[in-house]
Amino acid sequence: xxxxxxxxxxxxxxxxxxxxxxxxxxxxxxxxxxxxxxxxxxxxxxxxxxxxxxxxxxxxxxxxxxxxxxxxxxxxxxxxxxxxxxxxxxxxxxxxxxxxxxxxxxxxxxxxxxxxxxxxxxxxxxxxxxxxxxxxxxxxxxxxxxxxxxxxxxxxxxxxxxxxxxxxxxxxxxxxxxxxxxxxxxxxxxxxxxxxxxxxxxxxxxxxxxxxxxxxxxxxxxxxxxxxxxx
Amino acid sequence: xxxxxxxxxxxxxxxxxxxxxxxxxxxxxxxxxxxxxxxxxxxxxxxxxxxxxxxxxxxxxxxxxxxxxxxxxxxxxxxxxxxxxxxxxxxxxxxxxxxxxxxxxxxxxxxxxxxxxxxxxxxxxxxxxxxxxxxxxxxxxxxxxxxxxxxxxxxxxxxxxxxxxxxxxxxxxxxxxxxxxxxxxxxxxxxxxxxxxxxxxxxxxxxxxxxxxxxxxxxxxxxxxxxxxxx
DNA sequence: CATTGTGAACGGATTCACAGCC
DNA sequence: GGCTGTGAATCCGTTCACAATG
Numbered sequence: 001x002x003x004x005x006x007x008x009x010x011x012x013x014x015x016x017x018x019x020x021x022x023x024x025x026x027x028x029x030x031x032x033x034x035x036x037x038x039x040x041x042x043x044x045x046x047x048x049x050x051x052x053x054x055x056x057x058x059x060x061x062x063x064x065x066x067x068x069x070x071x072x073x074x075x076x077x078x079x080x081x082x083x084x085x086x087x088x089x090x091x092x093x094x095x096x097x098x099x100x101x102x103x104x105x106x107x108x109x110x111x112x113x114x115x116x117x118x119x120x121x122x123x124x125x126x127x128x129x130x131x132x133x134x135x136x137x138x139x140x141x142x143x144x145x146x147x148x149x150x151x152x153x154x155x156x157x158x159x160x161x162x163x164x165x166x167x168x169x170x171x172x173x174x175x176x177x178x179x180x181x182x183x184x185x186x187x188x189x190x191x192x193x194x195x196x197x198x199x200x201x202x203x204x205x206x207x208x209x210x211x212x213x214x215x216x217x218x219x220x221x222x223x224x225x226x227x228x229x230x231x
Numbered sequence: 232x233x234x235x236x237x238x239x240x241x242x243x244x245x246x247x248x249x250x251x252x253x254x255x256x257x258x259x260x261x262x263x264x265x266x267x268x269x270x271x272x273x274x275x276x277x278x279x280x281x282x283x284x285x286x287x288x289x290x291x292x293x294x295x296x297x298x299x300x301x302x303x304x305x306x307x308x309x310x311x312x313x314x315x316x317x318x319x320x321x322x323x324x325x326x327x328x329x330x331x332x333x334x335x336x337x338x339x340x341x342x343x344x345x346x347x348x349x350x351x352x353x354x355x356x357x358x359x360x361x362x363x364x365x366x367x368x369x370x371x372x373x374x375x376x377x378x379x380x381x382x383x384x385x386x387x388x389x390x391x392x393x394x395x396x397x398x399x400x401x402x403x404x405x406x407x408x409x410x411x412x413x414x415x416x417x418x419x420x421x422x423x424x425x426x427x428x429x430x431x432x433x434x435x436x437x438x439x440x441x442x443x444x445x446x447x448x449x450x451x452x453x454x455x456x457x458x459x460x461x462x
Numbered sequence: 463c464a465t466t467g468t469g470a471a472c473g474g475a476t477t478c479a480c481a482g483c484c
Numbered sequence: 485g486g487c488t489g490t491g492a493a494t495c496c497g498t499t500c501a502c503a504a505t506g
Contacts, residue, residue, distance in 0.1 A: 008431075009475070015430040019409060033487065042411055045487095046477060053489055061483040061488045078430055079437040086429070093331045097324035098425065106426060108433070147436045148429070172432040174425075178250060180273055188435040190428045194329065194405075195337060197421045198317075198379070199246040199309055200239070201403040202339070204419040205378045206310040240497070264465065276465095277499060284467055292466045292505045 010051045014078055016041055017048070021071040033064035083110040085144055087170075089161045090152035091116035091124065091131045094176060098150060099126045109148075113140055117157065134164065141168035150174045151181075241282045245305055247272055248279070252302040264295035314341040316375055318401075320392045321383035322347035322355065322362045325407055329381055330357045340379075344371055348388065365395065372399035381405045382412075 020040045024032055034045040041048070052058055052070075055077050059065045075081050086102070086109050088095050095114065102111045103126075114126055115134045124131045132140070140146070149170045153161050158177035165173070172188045175181055178195050251271045255263055265276040272279070283289055283301075286308050290296045306312050317333070317340050319326050326345065333342045334357075345357055346365045355362045363371070371377070380401045384392050389408035396404070403419045406412055409426050 007475070011431045011434050012427060014434070015427040016411075018430070019426075035487085040411070044477070046479095046490095047475090049488060050476080050490080057489065059488050062486050063484070064487065078434045080430060080433060084433050084436070093328035097328035100324045101425070102429075106429070109429060148432060150429075172436050174428050174432055180271070188432060190432055192423070192425070192428055194332070194423070195250075196243060196246040197405050197423055198333075198337070198340065198381075199249070199311065200242045201379060201405055201419060201421055202311060202315050203242050203245070203309045205315070205403050238497070266465085275499070277468095277501095278497090280466060281468080281498080288467065290466050293464045294506070295465065 006054050010054060011078075013041075013043060013048075013051055014074055016043075017051075018071065018074045018078070018080075021067050021074070024067045025071060029067055031064045032067055032070075034059070036064075080108045083108060084148055085110050085112045085146045086148040086150065087111075087113045087115065087137070087141065087146055087165075088150045088152060089115045089134065089137070089165065090154075090176075091118070091121045091126070092152060092154075095150070095152035096126055098152060098176075099129060103127050103129070112144060112146060113137075115161075117153075117161075134161065137164055138168035141165065141170060145169065147171040148174075150176065152176045155179045237285050241285060242309075244272075244274060244279075244282055245309055247274075248282075249302065249305045249309070249311075252298050252305065255298045256302060260298055262295045263298055263301075265290070267295075311339045314339060315379055316341045316343045316377045317379040317381065318342075318344045318346065318368070318372065318377055318396075319381045319383060320346045320365065320368070320396065321385075321407075322349075322352045322357070323383060323385075326381070326383035327357055329383060329407075330360060334358050334360070343375060343377060344368075346392075348384070348392075365392065368395055369399035372396065372401060376400065378402040379405075381407065383407045386410045 017037065020037060021032075034048045037043075037048050038045040049059075052065075056073065058070050058073050088099050088111065091099075091114050095116075099111055099114050102109055111129065114129050114131050115137050116122060116131050117134045119133075121131050122133050141149075147170060149165045149172075151158055151161060151165075151173055155177045158175070158179050159181060162173060162175075162181050162183060166183055166187055171186065173181065173183070174190050174192055176192050176194070178193050181189050183189055248268065251268060252263075254271075265279045268274075268279050269276040280290075283296075287304065289301050289304050319330050319342065322330075322345050326347070330342055330345050333340055342360065345360050345362050346368045347353060347362050348365045350364075352362050353364050377399075378401060380396045380403075382389055382392060382396075382404055386408045389406065389410050390412060393404060393406075393412050393414060397414055397418055402417065404412065404414070405421050405423055407423050407425070409424050412420050414420055
């Protein structure tokens with residue numbers, strides 16, 4: 001149960017299991033085996049069992065996992081049992097799109113504010129969220145005790161904005177700006193760099209080996225699948 | 232030189248080296264050592280040397296790497312020496328934002344078309360790119376020999392759209408839809424899943440250990456990412 | 463003599479194989 | 485009998501240490 005001992009690879013897979021369980025529960029499936037979860041996710045059954053075993057013994061030998069029970073457990077493990085407040089820095093195309101997306105489709109987060117430095121954008125509305133000046137960020141982050149931010153400002157502005165965010169109390173950052181951010185050790189950064197994803201994809205286009213057309217379960221394994229893209 | 236032998240981790244780092252070299256060249260730095268590249272990227276100097284060594288011996292012992300030369304090499308390796316045509320499926324918030332971004336800021340790609348199924352969106356313009364019906368995708372993809380697509384349609388529609396895209400000739404997909412795509416083995420998929428990134432970030436917020444505020448070079452290890460620290 | 467290029471050592475994540483249990 | 489949970493074996497990327505060299 002020691003969070004610190006668990007690798008990032010494992011943590012990245014938990015939300016995928018959660019999504020699959022959501023689908024299963026919607027289809028009123030009550031029990032699921034690790035083998036079936038493997039089919040749905042593309043990860044091996046052993047890996048799934050091992051991932052879950054880090055946090056406890058949630059299955060029933062001979063039967064599999066109860067979908068509702070396992071979902072509850074995973075929600076608790078990730079910390080999604082209560083909505084997480086988040087803020088967005090950057091009200092450009094991407095920032096606005098992400099704000100709309102999370103507002104509409106992400107039941108686990110509560111998008112609190114959207115900041116921008118550009119006076120022409122400040123005051124604009126995205127649904128019922130007003131674009132606020134970056135100057136107001138530290139106060140709002142502190143008073144509402146917000147820990148998570150998305151960064152969608154241009155690369156040149158990203159470090160500056162991040163410094164402000166961290167000073168205000170942000171502890172986890174989803175960074176869409178194509179730069180390496182320097183942050184204190186206790187701040188977690190996940191980079192979501194569209195350019196990198198796109199460029200590495202282009203690499204693979206150079207190698208046409210047009211094998212046989214056989215379906216392949218690509219469970220987004222990527223080794224340690226990592227970066228998220230966008231930006 | 233067998234592309235298939237090189238790990239995805241290595242390929243994902245190449246665009247990062249490329250970006251750093253771009254910055255260095257803009258600042259008119261002519262030579263760079265692996266140690267300095269390490270400082271800029273957060274990866275170890277040994278890893279950088281090893282990554283580059285997969286493709287050849289680009290450095291000069293005792294001196295380092297010539298920035299212009301190395302950049303040319305990396306551009307060639309990735310396959311960015313000529314603009315890659317790409318298409319986008321999904322003209323919603325995210326699709327539109329990504330279209331604008333690539334149109335404006337990505338010199339290595341040429342955004343050819345934007346497809347959507349919604350008749351209300353078809354015919355709309357994003358800069359000078361017209362939103363086209365998905366029905367027109369296979370023909371256009373084939374006639375222009377397009378290999379790369381971004382998918383930003385809703386999860387329910389993603390598999391269907393991907394099947395159409397692959398049939399048309401798409402060989403690499405950057406998938407923003409929160410589903411596992413089933414594709415033939417010769418099609419590469421990179422998943423760019425905002426929800427997963429955000430949720431795994433929330434996991435780390437549960438562990439406050441507010442250590443000392445010391446700067447940490449987090450080179451977005453992704454991949455090889457290991458056990459996390461915290462507390 | 464600083465720095466690259468690389469075989470060897472290491473370590474962590476995945477896979478294997480099976481014991482444990484419903 | 486079937487499926488979970490897990491120690492052991494394996495695989496593979498990273499790090500180490502140093503020989504090679506401009």
